């Protein structure tokens with residue numbers, strides 16, 4: 001069995017979809033499951049979603065090691081550490097500290113890793129990360145609220161976070177095939193290189209890397225390398241579709257956005273253009289998360305009966321200049337904490353009012369939503385967009401969930417995923433609610 005530790009919730013659903021599509025029966029846990037929780041029979045992959053990306057490094061390390069112990073107890077002999085395809089982290093961590101801890105615990109001499117995920121437009125070449133062909137530091141990621149990425153060189157980014165030697169596996173070696181990659185990994189081990197960042201431009205490169213990493217106790221990267229690894233994992237019940245009713249037929253729906261990524265802002269614009277009811281969560285106007293959430297829910301309760309404007313959206317997403325002003329006012333951490341708590345409370349309030357399809361945008365935001373809803377485990381359903389599967393909780397409320405990475409989905413994604421237009425009135429809500 002392949003055990004996966006994901007550093008955020010949307011990343012976990014992204015990698016779970018890749019593994020499912022790679023032919024592995026995959027189960028997803030939010031947080032480290034208790035010792036009494038056993039993965040279903042025939043499971044080829046277990047994904048544990050942590051909320052460690054933005055945590056203090058020591059907390060990120062502790063939760064990753066706890067997840068590792070649980071995966072090992074379930075018989076995982078191969079472990080994959082899933083981080084963001086845009087390498088979201090700061091010079092203080094958490095990628096370096098978590099990788100160090102996992103590699104030390106598993107006593108791994110060389111870890112092969114790459115954020116390359118061509119299906120999401122991420123490629124690594126000469127150690128530089130490109131987002132849709134643009135260097136990372138020139139992409140919208142340079143404006144990220146918590147982990148602004150202002151360097152595109154992966155060796156430099158990783159060296160700032162670890163004392164262990166970092167090496168580069170160049171694309172011509174990857175293209176030369178598995179034997180050349182194996183030789184390069186062996187050679188890196190003799191030179192004492194701990195982390196080998198592998199260039200990869202397409203799925204073929206990732207399959208080559210996956211075939212070499214198949215027996216390694218630890219590999220790391222985004223969803224791309226996990227998918228390259230999946231065919232090389234012998235366990236699992238083969239291609240295992242989770243049969244599901246059409247989640248877009250589940251009503252009523254609501255959208256919760258905390259991502260400030262360029263793509264999410266575009267998706268919100270599309271919701272406004274479609275005249276969907278939208279509510280802004282403003283932490284400066286009201287920094288008490290409980291009051292902020294109460295007001296948002298009062299707005300929802302007051303939506304006019306008989307309106308056919310469709311599912312409402314709650315958001316704190318703002319463009320970079322507004323974000324900077326808010327962060328100057330409240331501090332970046334406090335603003336994020338207020339908004340995450342408020343968004344979680346809104347999610348719980350909506351579900352208590354009968355909402356049965358919840359669409360969340362942003363990894364931290366989605367983490368707050370699943371925690372507030374008490375969802376601890378889930379099956380991975382069909383893809384709503386590349387990297388964004390429908391999630392069917394096996395604990396907590398009976399709802400269909402979409403946890404969208406900030407940058408994922410086309411411009412109409414939120415409108416489509418929360419459509420078709422529905423009656424958001426209390427009357428419509430009662431009619432649509434499932435028991």
Ligand SMILES: Nc1ncnc2c1ncn2[C@@H]1O[C@H](COP(=O)(O)OP(=O)(O)OP(=O)(O)O)[C@@H](O)[C@H]1O
Nearest residue numbers: 145258259261316335336339362363364365405406
């Ligand atoms: N208006 C705002 N002011 C300050 N912080 C905000 C604001 N809106 C959102 N945030 C915070 O910014 C962070 C956005 O991170 P989140 O992981 O949710 O989105 P993302 O990074 O775009 O998504 P992903 O990690 O899936 O790529 C959250 O912590 C959120 O609370």
Ligand SMILES: O=C(O)[C@@H](O)C(=O)CO
Nearest residue numbers: 011014084085222363405
């Ligand atoms: O790799 C990605 O870009 C996503 O799965 C992610 O981690 C978003 O938070």
